[in-house]
Amino acid sequence: MTTPSATPSAERSRPAQRQTDIAEYVVSHGSVSATDLAEQFGVSLMTIHRDLDELERQGVVRKHRGGVSAQPSSVFESNVSYRMQASLAEKQALARRARELIEPGMAVMVDDSTSTLELARLLEGITPLTVVTNFLETVKLLAGRPGIRLLALGGEYHPTHDSFLGVPCIEAIEALRVDLLFASTSAVADGYAYHQEQEIVLVKRAMMRAAQRSVLMVDHTKLGRAALHRLAPLRDFELVLTDARAGQESLAEMREHGIRHEVVT
Known part of the structure; x- marks a missing residue:
């Protein structure tokens, strides 16, 4: 039967x-x-x-x-599945502008944000290029791409972020020196970048130390928001990129703090 x-x-x-x-x-x-x-x-x-x-x-x-x-909340970062769907058009606009800053022959580090994932989708053709990342989605995207030398940062795997974090990851970052870092974060306010989780903060800070220049990619939903841990002053980034829906109050705040920023469309 x-x-x-x-x-x-x-x-x-x-x-x-x-x-x-x-x-x-x-x-x-x-x-x-x-x-x-x-x-x-x-x-x-x-x-x-x-x-x-x-x-x-x-x-x-x-x-x-x-x-x-x-x-997300001030103490909770969204799961990567949610973040990959949120503000996608704005992240793609940021990625197009960020791509213009990259030249063949550079060593570029990208963090585990979904904003920099959109940048990674645009890297084909800017070769030769070395890309360093702790984001598994970016590793899978770029693995085997002609002209791209891929360095994957190890560490403890965190499924919420689909990335590798912790002491081994930080030690791997500290052994490197790259030309450019592209990073994002979940909250920006009062001249500072913030994030909900200290492990993420520690890795992003290590990435900033390993880069000659750092670019922060934050869509308008990140501006004027609070999170538990302070990551870094915005002035530590050479450039802050945001999108055309950014509030005038947030833009005025960046001007007041002397932050170099661009609004992209």
Whole structure:
């Protein structure tokens, strides 16, 4: 006797598959109530809360009163899946301008941000070029590309960021000297760049020390926002790139602090 195949609703009832579906749903919607999720997936609120507890443990989402969000807060950085979808057109505009700063023969370091991932997509043709990164997505993108010498920074793998961090990563960075660093961060305010996680901050600071020049790529959603850890003064970057939707107050603040910046379209 042949066992009938599982129906879609039966598949969703399996915790692992349902949690994957919930994560995709939250990432695509940004923020959702627990009640909406229970209705969407046809399970009880208690079951949804258990699923959300597990997804929060994995760093995919953060729970708040009555619901869940994939969006960042001052102490929570979004999962890379959410960040890859957010402000994509603006990140692509930043990447096009950043590409103009790169010349063949350079050694370029890019961090584990989704902004610099868009830059990595544009590097083909600027060869020969050496690219250093700790971002697994960028490693996979550039591996085997003709004319690109790729140096992957090791360390402890963090699935929330899809990148390598920690002491081994920092030690690998400290052994290098590059021409240009392209980096991003999750918050900029009062003349400083900030990030929610100290491990990320320590790696980005090491990258800045290893670069002759550093460029910060921050779309308008990062401006005027707070995060727990101070990364560096904006004046430590040779150039700050932001997009045309940047608020006038944030731009005036950068001018007031004497920060060299460009608004790109």
